[in-house]
Amino acid sequence: MTITIALPSKGRIKDDTAAVFDRAGLAISAVGNDRSYRGRIDGMEGVEVAYLSASEIARELAAGAVDFGVTGEDLVREGMAEVDANVEFCARLGFGQADVVVAVPEIWLDVETMEDLGDVAADFRTRHGRRLAIATKYWRLTQQFFSRQHGIQLYRIVESLGATEGAPAAGQADIIVDITSTGSTLKANHLKVLSDGVILKSEACLVRARKPEHDRDPRIGRIIQAVQGAVI
Ligand SMILES: Nc1ncnc2c1ncn2[C@@H]1O[C@H](COP(=O)(O)OP(=O)(O)OP(=O)(O)O)[C@@H](O)[C@H]1O
Numbered sequence: 001m002t003i004t005i006a007l008p009s010k011g012r013i014k015d016d017t018a019a020v021f022d023r024a025g026l027a028i029s030a031v032g033n034d035r036s037y038r039g040r041i042d043g044m045e046g047v048e049v050a051y052l053s054a055s056e057i058a059r060e061l062a063a064g065a066v067d068f069g070v071t072g073e074d075l076v077r078e079g080m081a082e083v084d085a086n087v088e089f090c091a092r093l094g095f096g097q098a099d100v101v102v103a104v105p106e107i108w109l110d111v112e113t114m115e116d117l118g119d120v121a122a123d124f125r126t127r128h129g130r131r132l133a134i135a136t137k138y139w140r141l142t143q144q145f146f147s148r149q150h151g152i153q154l155y156r157i158v159e160s161l162g163a164t165e166g167a168p169a170a171g172q173a174d175i176i177v178d179i180t181s182t183g184s185t186l187k188a189n190h191l192k193v194l195s196d197g198v199i200l201k202s203e204a205c206l207v208r209a210r211k212p213e214h215d216r217d218p219r220i221g222r223i224i225q226a227v228q229g230a231v232i
């Protein structure tokens with residue numbers, strides 16, 4: 001069986017991922033020319049590296065099309081239902097940290113918690129003639145957090161594919177769910193995170209797509225152990 005490991009080909013977690021694999025003693029050489037999107041691990045037979053973007057890696061893990069992937073936990077959890085049944089988070093890698101949060105306009109002075117927001121959502125239609133609108137690209141995480149965890153059902157998700165923090169000022173939504181790391185984008189857009197509004201503390205992870213054939217393949221354990229041992 002060929003084992004495929006999907007690693008970031010670009011973006012903010014690419015270089016740190018390469019450094020972890022280096023430290024793990026899993027040296028990757030390019031297959032073909034230098035700009036190739038495939039590689040192999042020196043000294044390990046039948047292990048292929050596929051270079052993809054962070055969100056493509058989450059999609060491939062969900063489809064079971066790769067055996068391992070390095071990508072953000074947020075993208076993996078957003079990308080599939082029943083996450084823990086389908087994949088294993090083998091190692092948290094210590095970079096790519098970002099929190100997925102619920103943020104509301106700073107001027108909503110009496111809204112500090114999810115409970116306060118639930119009250120706002122319940123009254124919204126009476127007051128404004130429509131449901132509370134949430135801009136996000138994390139619709140699955142948002143639904144799980146609002147509906148399942150907080151029992152808030154009266155809202156509408158407005159899909160946002162970029163510049164989510166600008167949606168409230170632009171009148172496209174009332175509040176947002178997005179990632180933040182330093183907090184400066186939220187601040188610049190006069191948004192504040194609710195005190196219990198952190199949905200997920202994400203970072204880059206080594207993730208394995210659960211497959212029955214992994215159970216009898218010693219290379220699987222070797223790869224996991226090597227990466228776990230390289231995390232500082
Ligand atoms: N400030 C940040 N902004 C966006 N993503 C961040 C930030 N900090 C960490 N991340 C994490 O980085 C991952 C996304 O990486 P990146 O934005 O580099 O991907 P990308 O190469 O743009 O991929 P794609 O094109 O597939 O979106 C996500 O898991 C995200 O949580």
Ligand SMILES: O=P(O)(O)OC[C@H]1O[C@H](OP(=O)(O)OP(=O)(O)O)[C@H](O)[C@@H]1O
Nearest residue numbers: 162165178179180181182183184185186
């Ligand atoms: O809390 P902060 O440190 O301000 O970071 C958060 C922001 O950074 C990211 O956007 P980025 O401009 O990197 O573009 P991207 O969404 O295309 O990755 C992310 O989408 C947030 O908007």
